[in-house]
Structure formats: C-alpha cells, structure tokens
Amino acid sequence: MSEEILVNVTPRETRVAVVENGMLQELHIERGWRRGVVGNIYKGKVQRVMPGMQAAFVEVGLDRAAFLHANDIVRAAPAAITEGEDAPLPTPPAMPIMDLLRDGQDIVVQVVKDPIGSKGARLTTQISIPSRYLVLLPQSRVVGVSARIEDEAERQRLKSVVTELSAQHGGHGYIIRTNAEGQPAEALAEDLAYLSRVWNIVERRSRELPTCSILYEDLSLPLRAVRDLIRKDVEKVKVDSRETYERLQAFVARYMPVLAERIELYTGDRPIFDLYGVEDEIGRALDKQVPLKSGGYLVIDQTEAMTTIDVNTGSFLGQRNLEETVYRTNLEAAQAVARQLRLRNLGGIIIIDFIDMDDPEHRRQVLRTLEKALARDHAKTTVYEFSPLGLVEMTRKRTVESLERQLSEPCPECGGRGSIKTAETVTYEIFREITRAVRQFDAARLLVIASAKVVARITDEESSAVAELEEFLGKSIRFQADDQYLQEQFDVVLL
Template sequence: MSAEILINVRPQETRVAYVEGGILSDLKIERKTSPTLVGSIHRGTVIRVLPGMQAAFVDIGLEKAAFLYVGDIREDVDDNFLSSVDREEPLEEGDDDKPHSHHVKTPIQDLVKEGQSILVQVSKDPLGTKGARLTTHLSLPGRFVVFLPTVRHLGISRRIEDEAERERLRQLVQKINPSGGVIVRTAGDGASEEMLKADIEYLDRLSKEIFKNYEKKKTPGALHTELDVELRALRDMMSEEVTSVWVDDIEIHKKVVKFVSQFMPKYKQNIVLYEEKKPLFDLYDIDIEISRSMERKIWLKSGGYIVIDEAEALVVIDVNTGKFVGKKDLEDTILKTNLEAVRETAHQLRIRNCGGIIIIDFIDMEKESHREKVMEALAEDLGKDRARTNIVSMSQLGLVEMTRKRIRPSLIKTLCEPCSYCDGKGYIKRKSTVANEIFRELERDADMLINKKTNVVIHCHGDVTDWIYEVEGESLENIEKKLGRSVAFKIEPNYHLEQYEIFFV
C-alpha cells in the first residue's frame, strides 16, 4: 500500500505524520521546549546507589537525576568500552532483533560506586515524577543497522521473514566482522554488502568519537544527541512504499534533501517542498484525527465504541456495542463489534503512542472460535506496529493483557496537562457533599459556641450557597437550632467548589 510522509514545521513544534492509504497510521510530535532524550549519550556521575532496589541514581546534567537498573549495567562497566569488545570473538547470534538479555547476578553495589563516572545512554524519556531511564549497553541506529559498540551480537529484524534473506544478511555481517554487535533493521532487507559496510563503518567511527568526547569531558553532560525528529522519522520510516515526503518549510526541506542525498540517495526525488496555502496536515484531515485521538470515547463505524483510560500504571480499553444492534443474533453482533474494536484499538495505540501494560476488555464471547478470531485479528493488526508488542491470551472474562514498548511520552502526555480544577483526578465533590461537610464541621464546633455571642459566617463558592438555600434548607434550620444562632454565607467567586472557611465574628 502506498504511503506518504508529511513534515509540518513551526517555530516551536515539528510534527511528522505517516499516512498509509490516505489514513494516518503513525505520528511523531516534538517541541523545542521538551525534545526527546531517547538515544542521547551522556557522561554521568553516580550520585546514589540503592542496594535495596538494585538501582542507582545518576547525574547526567539534567534537573532530575536519571535511573539506572542493575540489569542495564555491563559487568565490565569500568573498562574502556571499545577495547573491552574483542573483535576476534565470534558474533553471538540471536533469533530476534535484540541482544540476549543481560541477567546480571552481581549486586549493584559491586558494579558501581557513588561518585563514579560512567558512560550511559537514555533508553526512556522522563515520565511524570520519574527521571530518565538509562542503560550502559549503547546502541547507535543507522539506516540499515543498529550498531552495538559494547557487545558482540548479531541479530536480524523479526520483520524480515524470508529465511534465505536472513541467512544472506547473517553471512554478510559475519564477513564484514564489525568491531561491535550489529542488528540488521527492516530497511536492511535486500541491502548489499557495500550498503551494510558503509553504515557499520560510519557508526563505528561515531562510537569512537563518542568515547573520545567522554574522555575529554570531566563533568556530567551530553556527548551525543539523536537526530531531529524529521530526520529520525525518515531514517526509521522511509521505504519503497513511501511515494512522497512533503515538507512545508524551506529550511527544513533543504536539511531533509541533504540528509536523504547522503544516506538514502535513491529516495531523493521523493522529497517535495509543499508551498500551497492550504495547511499541509489538512490534506488528510490529520488535525481532526489528532483531536479524535485525544478523546476518551472513540466511536466505531458500526455504532459501537471504545473507551480509553490512560492511568499512571496502565492503559485500559473498554469495548461496548453502543448503538449497534446487529442483524442476526447476539453472538454475531458481539463478534463484529469486537473485531471492529480490534482495528480501532491497534490504530489508536499507534497514534496515541500508548505504552506499558495495556488491558483490553472485549465484550464477552461464548464461542471459543469467536475468541480465536478476535485474538488472531489483534495479533495481525499489532504486527503492523513499529513498537514491540506482546499479547497474553484472553481470559474467561474477555480481558486481554498486552504490553507495548514505551520509550517516549504518549500523545496525551505530550499535548495535554492535568486539569487544574480537579487536579487531574477527573472528578470533584458534589455540591451536596461539600454542604454536608460544612454542616458536620459546624456540629463539631457547637460546644465551643455555648454562652458566646458570636456570629457564624461561611465563606464558600456560590454554587454551594445556592444548593444549601434551594435543597438543604431543612438541614440548615437543624444546624442553626443546634448552634442557637443563624448562619450567614458569603460568596467567594474565586474559591474552588470544594473550598470553604468558617469564621466566628
């Protein structure tokens, strides 16, 4: 299916949309005030080691200390990271596109010490109250390969499914015999030996330059940063399916043309400067789709809908039939709704960039064959996702647990902020609740007012005052009897609905 890449540039924000068959299928947004740190390499200083958590906090020159887990620390972290990799050792092959897990058994207190300088890479952006997550296993992505200067590993992208092609790529990389590890990316499918060698040699030189900068730099700070979002997107998304890359800024267009000419010359003619008055993203109503993806409820074409709640620990997706009543029987209606929800869910996860643990609550299905159809459809649609996903089987209640690799903040976290009125809770107390809180507090103060000639004045929000006079008149009379005096209210227009103060004057 043909695709296009749209690069929309503004002074403080750059947006990149991947449109497939006229439909938005991937979106990247980066603002100058909060650029991504993922992929950047730093000289860090260990400021605290926590044996109880098997983790350490590392100063990498940011406001907030970064987090380093013991499983992300090389056993030879003290060594020269280039000379510690023996080129004579055979490349350790893996069946997937990532190095074998490093199950570090050495306690963290024996690996790093407070005050120690280490070379680290950001693997996850800061999120909420958490600092950036770090690793000492460096990876440098190129066009065709990802170079791993600290390990001897050979991997092939799982998206390259042809066994003959996988074997050809393995033999080519072994023949090149790089100084570090190599993962051949999906774009490497069909790449010649010269292409792979040029990519590997460039990244090898880059890794050596990074290490030299590490030796020179004496304080925590950045040594290498990732490409800007527009170049990063082209490196990762450009393929034979992409017929055009539209850029609506002349300076960025020149930058993109130069980048593509150097690293992907065969696609140079696909880069087009967009000069029309109509906004670039309006060609495919992308802004409408972005607004839709920030809604909690997403309607399906059939009349059903899904509800997406993004919490701190996980993302929950609930599927409902809504207005869809079907044509045959209940089971058929449920299956059709669930299958439609599968497609929309996979689409929304990509656009929203949701990550971590995801729970999907499908409508209960009685037939096992229907459950299998839904699971097969989910696996197929998630297979198109560039982010790594893992699906757990469906439970008897119709719940599906899955994970999606989270690297950067989601669309909601990027474009939105917690509601200042409810403080991000999503709800506030009812007016009746606040009124009864006032009455209960007055009851507690009743004894204090005996034999005292004081007036009671409640300062509160106008809506609460209206509620008390219109609905809680009986309760107000009751509390005035207990206090032996009348209660006056003063409306404070700047008060929060839940805020009140009691004054005795």
C-alpha cells in the same frame, strides 16, 4: 496501502504524523523546551548504589537522577534479535551491584526511557546507535538480523556482508534493520562507516569531557522520522517548513539519496494537518470513548499501573444472532485497538475486555486479527491468549509519555479523579465545617465563600437548613459566591 508522513513545524513545536489510507496512525511531538532524551549518551556519575534494589541512581545532568539496574550493566548474547530491540537482551547479573559500581564512579550510559511522571530516566550501559540500515552495538560482537526479514537467502547475504564489513571497522556487533532488505553492500558499507565515526567521537568525548556531559545526542524529530519511519510503502514526506525541508534534503542526500524524490515541500495556504484532518483526529485521541463504524465503541482508561480497554456493542444490532453480532464487533474492535495504541502511544500493561464469545474459533480469529493489526506497530508488542475471564493481556514497549500525558494535565477541579463532589455533598461539608469552627473559635458572625453553584443551592434549596443552623449555633451566617472558587472549594471565615 498508501502511506504518507506529514511534518508540521512551528517555532517551538515540531509534529510528525503518519497517515495510512487517509487515517492518522501515529503522532510524534517534540517541543523545543522539552526534547526527549531517549538514545542520548552521557558521561554520568554514580550518585548512589542501592544493594537492596540491585540498582543505582546516576547523575547525568537531567532534572532528576536517572535509574540504572544491574541487569542493564551485564551483557549477554541474545537468543534472538527482532526489529525494535536496540541491544541484546540482558540476563541477571553474575555478581551484586556493589561489585559492579561504586558511589562517585564515572560511567558512560545511554537513556532507554524518558522521564515519565515522577520517575527519572532509565539507563543502560549497553550502548546502541541506530542508522538507516543498522544499529551499532559497540560492546558486542554479535551480528543479528531483524526477524521481519523473512527470506532466508537475504538474511544470510546481509549477515555475511555486515560481518565482513564489521571486521574492517573494529569488529563491533550490529543489528541489521528491516530497512536493509534488498540494499546493496555499498549502502551498508556507508552506514557502517558512519556509525564507526560516531562511536569514535563518543569514545574521544568520554575521555575529554567532564561528568554530566552529553556525548551523543540523537537526531531531531524530523530527521529521526525519515531515518526510522520511511518504508517501501511510504509515498511522500510532506514538510511545511522550507528550513526543515532543506535539512531533510541534505540528510537524505548524504545517507539515503534514493529517498530524495519522496521529500516534498508543502506550500499550500491551508495548514497541512487541517488538510489531512489530523487536528480533528488528535482531538478525538484525547477522548475516553472511541466510536466504531458498526455502532459499537471502545472505552479507554489509562491509569498509573495499566491501560484498560472495554469493548461494547453500542447501537450495533447485527443481522443474524447475538454471537455473530458480538464476533463482528470484536473483529472491528481488534483493529481499532491496534490503531489507538499507536496513535495514543499507550505502553506497559494493556488489558482488553472484548465482548464475551462462546465459540473458541471466534476467539482465535479475534486474537489473530489483533496480532495482524499490531504487525505494523514500530513498538514491540506481546499478546497473550484469552484469560479464563475472557480478557486479553498484552504489553507494548513504552519509551516516552503517552499522547494524553504529553498534551494534557490533571483537571484542576477534580485533581485527575475524573469526577467532582456534587454541590449537595459540598453543602453538607460546609455545614459540618461551620459547626466545627464555632465550637473551636469564638465569633459573632460567619462568612462562607464558595462557588456560585454551591452558594445558589444553599440559599435556595437549603435555606431552611441554614436558618435551623443559625438558631442552633446562635450565630449569623452569610454566604458569598466567588467565581474563582472551584465547586469543591470553600472557606469559612470568622468575623
């Protein structure tokens, strides 16, 4: 599988695209005025402890107070560690939140989820700092190995090396990342020494700096992309900014010199995202409907509570029978769903409504295809069996806003509903408002200002109804079109 990482830099925005076999799989965006804060470590102040929620709001210097749950304060050794988990899994607290925190208390916290919508950032005191091959867990003593490293001898080698190195640098806990597979002890030692230096700086700053200060800030998007996204099958990282290219070269020269030859400066006249068709893919990623090669299609609906994905056969008729047609469509849809989740960065609860299949083996194969396609996803996913209603429920870890919510805003005309009232509906609302206004206020004449489409309908199709209304009320009514009015907007003015 051929994979490339494209870095597009403009003065106020940086975008990183992961392209596999010519198809866009992931898109990461960082804008200068709104950088993500996941991974940042702050010296915060407890603003308010809420016993009923077993949580507290902590002021860290962001626009809104951040949220810290009691489960994210108490630490416990994990039963298993897998790639994507940055810290041991928490267990319920042994004591109430009031015994753990108090109002006004200073506390060192790390952001694990960006502010999303109206919700503030999510915090933890279980600090984790990633590097190329390791994740430092300063409050832990556990050394874990990514579950994606399957060779048992290699797992034992890595664990032995890191455990020995850790004992020389304070005995902290570490997660050994997938990228560490096959790396020599020297490379791991450099990574571990770097993380130790970073943690020493964080500790010193936590003592010296005032509250609401940032103690550690994660790398910028291009550097994070090189650190986290480069795998063995990534052939090139192409960058269209010389300044960013030089920063990446300096970064890899220090931390991962074997990757230096993969970093390439793109100097072509055509924009790099246009050359690879990324811009077109981004546009399609904002559509609700996703066409499949077979003629079927997906319909993706993102709501506040969950994301639903509906699979349809569309124009695909198949060659044998209905069951075979449905099965082939669902297999293709399973792969497309996995790609769309990565591309659109959809998270939380996801419900997939595959086309109904009678054959249990077909259902198993579709589920296996989905799980296999999700294996390359950097975010942690959990897929459940088909429900009695034929639905597949799954979860995907969400730390930042989806692509749609990063690039779009609710429609000003419909307010995000996805539909607007018809001109006919608005017409009858206007008639009712006229009657209400005349009964409440005394006026000889009335002026109605509305959108051009509504006014055109009233003066054309409803002209007789207007005449009847004028006779009934004994008032003169005039209509005025205004292009600035949305279809649902109107004003009734008394003259």
